[in-house]
Amino acid sequence: MAIPSIQSAILLSFLVLFLGPNLQTAKLCSCSDDHKVGNCHSIERLALLDFKKGVEDPSNRLSSWRLENEDCCKWHGVGCNNVTGYVEELDLNTIKNTTQAAELSGGISPALAQLKHLKYLDLSHNAFGGIPNQFIGSVKELRYLDLSWNYFDGRISQQLGNLSHLHHLDLSYSRVSIQELQFLSHLTSLEYLGLSGSDLSETGESLQYINRLHSLSELHLSFCKLSSFPLMTNFTTTLSVLDLSGNNFGGFFFKAILNFIALQSLDLSATEIQGPIPKAIAQKTSLRTLRLGGNDLTGHIPDVLANFTSLECLGLHDNHLEGPIPLSFGAFCKLKELSLARNNISGEITEFVNGLSSCRPNSLLEILDLGDTKLTGNIPYSIGNLKSLRRLYLYQTSMNGTIPKSLGQLSELEALDLSLNAWDGELTEDHFANLANLIDLHISFDEKPPEPLFFNLSSNWVCPFTELFHLDLTNCQLGPPFPSWLRNLNRLGDIVLENVGISDKIPNWFPKIYPSLRVLDLSNNQISGKVPLELRNGLKSTEMGMLNLRGNLFSGTIPLNINETMPNLEFLTLSNNLIEGSIPSSICNLNRLRAVSLSSNNLSGELPQECWKDLQFLEIIHLSNNHLSGKVPISIWSTPQLSILSLSENGFSGNLPPNLKTVGPLRVIDLGENSLSGNLPMWMGKRLPQLEILRLRSNSFSGFIHEHHCLLHSLRILDLAHNGLSGTIPHCFGNFSGMATVDPTDPFFISMVSIEGIDLRRSSEDFEDQVNVWITKGIEREYNGTLEFLKCIDLSHNAFSGEIPREITGLLGLSILNLSMNQLTGRIPEKIGSMQRLEVLDLSRNQLSGSIPPSISALNSLNHLNLSSNNLSGRIPSGNQLQTLPDPSIYAGNPGLCGAPLKDCATHPDIHRLNHEEDKEDWLPFFISMSIGFVVGFWSVCGSLLLNKSWRYAFFRFIDDMTIIPVCVAVKARSFRLGRNHNAQHA
The missing domain is CATH 3.80.10.10 (Ribonuclease Inhibitor)
Incomplete structure (x- = not known):
């Protein structure tokens, strides 16, 4: 039995020797x-x-x-x-x-x-x-x-x-x-520390513990709300990667960082660095990554960067840099990423691209972002030699010319954005020959040029980029046939083909790619057929977030099952088509709906009454220019997030609700051109503090404008024309601070809403395009694209009386003032000339009197004036802008007016009488006030003396005493004259 014990001892010794720390586990x-x-x-x-x-x-x-x-x-x-x-x-x-x-x-x-x-x-x-x-x-x-x-x-x-x-x-x-960093003092072996996105603003002096990490080679503290940082000295020889982006250090920190010997990657993006790029950076030739984007850097890109032969990434985007791209950049053969976007960089890119294309064996450049700069010229043919290029961004520059076919040789290309330039010519199959990896393709224009970029692709062409996800070719020319090359793109998520010249029906193969779509924008074409065709086939698209078929020739009705076929729809725009029938109640079951625009169709019937308030995210309802009728649903006012409500040009009737406890954050109410009646609801002034546009023209509203309506301080457009309103214009109109500001405000309805980065402004364009402002003579002018500048008051065609309140001249940002076709009296406010932004002034067909204020000649922006059919008199003021309005009809119906463009005042038969009457009119208020003052003063004194006996006796005693003064003065004067005569005789 001893032998096994010896064997056990030997085995135990072996375990201790070779297993070591793992023995305890065993x-x-x-x-x-x-x-x-x-x-x-x-x-x-x-x-x-x-x-x-x-x-x-x-x-x-x-x-x-x-x-x-x-x-x-x-x-x-x-x-x-x-x-x-x-x-x-x-x-x-x-x-x-x-x-x-x-x-x-x-x-x-x-x-x-x-x-x-x-x-x-x-x-x-x-x-x-x-x-x-x-x-x-x-x-x-x-x-x-x-x-x-x-x-x-x-x-x-x-x-x-x-x-x-x-x-x-x-x-x-x-x-x-993280409020304390003391735990770092025990992590002495730490080589990598990442605390980015953490709020370190309260850590105070404990930031010093970072300086004790002697082995640290990577430090990531981006967006930590830091405004200062301890001087780092202990790892100047070890730190190779430093990311302090998104903090507020300023330029003083930049130079201190350059003392790091081993630094290879430096990110100081968005740290509020100002001024030129310091030349001292030339010392850091070991840098491989340098990111300084999102600062306030100015001046030219320094030539000393040419020494950075090992540079792999250079990010200088979102600054104020100017001048050309240094020619030396063409020698950066190790460069993988270059971003100069959103600067004032100018010149051409030909020599820079030619330099990179000569790299041997090949240029390593993967990302080239030069978008939103002032670059000129065309894309050089040598771009095709940058074989490693994965992303090419040349959007919104001043570049022009034809797009070279060599782009088709960039086989690694994943993203191509050439939007918002002045390209011409055509794109052929050669341009896309080897782009099998393409995922994003953006070649769009703000407006369609006279000769749009033409896609010359055969009907049987099979495009190589079958993995394409984003496609935006707005304002290019693809049609008239529907582009058949889309049929193999089964992974498409976003299709934006707005105004691309398609005059066709949606083909039968289109449903194959439909289920994967998030965004479908085929607006402003000539596409016909039933709408939406795919929905009628029962096809379900769970990914669809935006459907925009605006401005086509679609007909038929809105599918009853739209909530089932597109359950996640957020933006629905079918306006400017030929759609008929009623609006199905199933639209209220689209729980994620944010905007619905069905304007300018043939829709009829009543709106669903009770469901609107359940749409928790709905911001825009645009149903104008249809044949809808019935009452405006009360529930629509309580939609929690509603900002725009446009129901104009329909047949809605009845009164607006007199009382509402809850109202959405409305900023636009457009109910014009209907048959609505009753008084203006008082709750509008109390519950709509953010309202910017109130348009109720061409209805049958009656009653008065109450002072509560003046609580709409944010109002920019007030259009109550063509109703039955009466009473006076309140003096509190001066409280409309939204009209008093001169600087234009950004229109909220052009908000950049997106689904994962896709621009979805289209959902609100309908309202912007169709805000109609009546100016004069029944002529309607549309404000397109300048609605952010428009500030308007239109109370024409009502029964308002009394004077024009002088407070209205304090609305210095007002563009249009139309008070015509009322019963206004009195004079035109003297300070009318202070409204420098006025473009339209219409006071015609009232009972205004007196002269035209001379200050009206100071309205340098005025392009429409109508003062006809009043009782105005005197000389018409002259001025540079008034001389551009030579039509005498704008003063017609005022027999007392003279001067250009009417008869000369010297030849006016009644000019002297008119001037005399005008003088009398000017002095009349003075004489009236003087008379009233005399009567009041006289009876204030005499009435008191008649009623109070003691006051009367005291008054007359005072008069008796006062008579002594003139007698004494007279005696003294006589004595003085006699004495002077006597002296003269003796002399």
């Missing part, structure tokens, strides 16, 4: 309940299963994590030590390890503390909540910890300091609260 395994299946320990398997219970996994990524699948080392994202079997790695990074998988969410179970040997933990890019403080300080063997891009809520524990072996710590954009 002992635990042998004497505890823990057991292994394959390489997996049961304690750790149960801990992982407990973690899974609290996780929501919509993509079923953790399907392999099952109790019956006992070997947890084979589970997704789990890595074990091959010898000991302990879990050393847990990697559930959504982006890195999965393809199109949904994020994991839920809480992080403290059972993970059982993973005592865990060295690598990556839970980044998920949606975990809570805060993992209960176990985070217990896993002391961790070398790598990444919790970035999650939704943690709470303060991070200082127990992080227990992880003394940690080399990599990333908490960026995890929403953890």
Whole structure:
């Protein structure tokens, strides 16, 4: 029995010598309940299963994590030590390890503390909540910890300091609260620190702990709300990557950073650096990445950057840099990314591109962003030699000419944006020959040029870019036939083919690509047929967020099942078509609907009455120019987010609700050209503080404008013309501060709304295009594209009386003032000339009198004036702008007026009488006030004397005493004259 004991001793010695630290684990395994299946320990398997219970996994990524699948080392994202079997790695990074998988969410179970040997933990890019403080300080063997891009809520524990072996710590954009950084003092081995997106503004002096990380090579503190930073001296020789973007350091910090010896990547984007790029940067020739975008840099790009022969990424976008691209940039053969977008960069790109194209073996450039600059010239043919190019952005420059066919040789190209330039000629199949990797294609124009860019593609052409997702060819020329090359693009998400000259029906093959679409914009073409054709076939598009078929020839009715076929629709625009029938109530079941525009069709019937208030996200309702009738639904006013309500040019009748407790945040109400009646509701002034446009013209409203309506301080357009309103114009019109400002305000209805970056302004263009303003003589003028400048008051064709309130001249931003066809009296306000922005002034067909104020000649913007059919008199003022309005009819019906363009005042038969009457009219108020003052003063004194006896006696005694004064004066004067005569005789 001794031999086995000796053998056991030898075996134990062998285990101590070779297993070392793992011996304790081996002992635990042998004497505890823990057991292994394959390489997996049961304690750790149960801990992982407990973690899974609290996780929501919509993509079923953790399907392999099952109790019956006992070997947890084979589970997704789990890595074990091959010898000991302990879990050393847990990697559930959504982006890195999965393809199109949904994020994991839920809480992080403290059972993970059982993973005592865990060295690598990556839970980044998920949606975990809570805060993992209960176990985070217990896993002391961790070398790598990444919790970035999650939704943690709470303060991070200082127990992080227990992880003394940690080399990599990333908490960026995890929403953890960090108020103290003392835990960093224990992480002496830390090489990577990422706290980007964390609010470090309250950390104060504890920022100094970062300076103690002697081994640090990467520091990421972007968007941390920092305005200062401690002087870093301890890792000037180790730090190679520094990202401080999105903070407010200013230029003083720039030069200090240049002292870092090993620095290879520097990101100071959006840190409010001002002035020219310092030439001292020439010392950092080791830099491979330099990002200075989003600052206030000025001047030229310095030539010293030519020394950066190892430069791989240069980001100078969103500054105020000017001048040409340095020719030396053409020698940057290692350059992978260059962004100079949104600067004042000018000149051509030919020599720069030619330089890169001569790199041997090839240029490495992958991203070239020169959009929104002042570049000129054309795209050089040598662009086709940049074989590595993946993204090319040349949008909104001054470039022109034809697009070279060599673009078709960029086989790696994924994104191409040439929008908003002056291209001409045509695009052929050669332009797209090898673009098999293309995902984004944008070649659009603001307006269709006289000779639009023509897509000359054969009907049987099979396009190579079958993975295309974004397509925007607005204002190019693709038609008349519907482009057949779209039929193989089954992955398309966004199609914008606005005004591309299509005169055709939607082909039968189109439904094949329909279900994957998020955005479909075929507006302003000549497409005919039933609308929408695909919906009638029962096809369901769960991704569709925007459908814009505006300005075509579609007919038929709106499908009753629209809520089933497009359940996630946000923007529905079918205006300017031939659609008929009623609006189905199913439209109120589109729970995500934000804008609906069905204007200028043949729709009829009544609106659904009770459902509108349930549309929680609806912002725009535009149903004008149809044949709708009945009452305006009361529920429509209580739609929670409603901003624009346009129901004009229909047959709506009845009164507006007199009282409403809740009203949406309305900014536009357009109910013009209907048959509505009753008084103007008082609640409009009280409950609509954000209202900017109120248009109720051509209805049958009656009653008065109340002072409560003057509470609409934000009002820019008030149009109540062609109604039966009466009473006086309130003096409180001067409270319309939205009309008093001179600077134009940005129109809210041109808001940039988007679905994942796609511009969806089209949903509100209908309203902008069709705001009609009556000017004079029944002629209607449309304001297109300048609605943000328009500020208007139109009260014409009513029964208003009294004077024009002088407070109205304080509305200095007013563009149009139309008070014609009323019963106004009195004079034109003297300060009318202070309204410098007035373009239209119509006071015709009233009972105004007196002279035209001379200040009217100061209205330099005036292009329409009508003062006819009043009782005005005197000389017509002269002025530069008035001379451009020579039509005598604008003064007709005022027999007392003279001067150009009417008869000369010298030859006017009644000019002297008129001047005399005008003088009498001018002096009349003075004489009236003087008479009233005399009467009041006389009877104030004499009446008191008649009524009070003691006052009367005292008054007359005072008069008697006062008579002595003139007598004494007279005696003295006589004595003086006699004395003077006597002296004269003796002399």
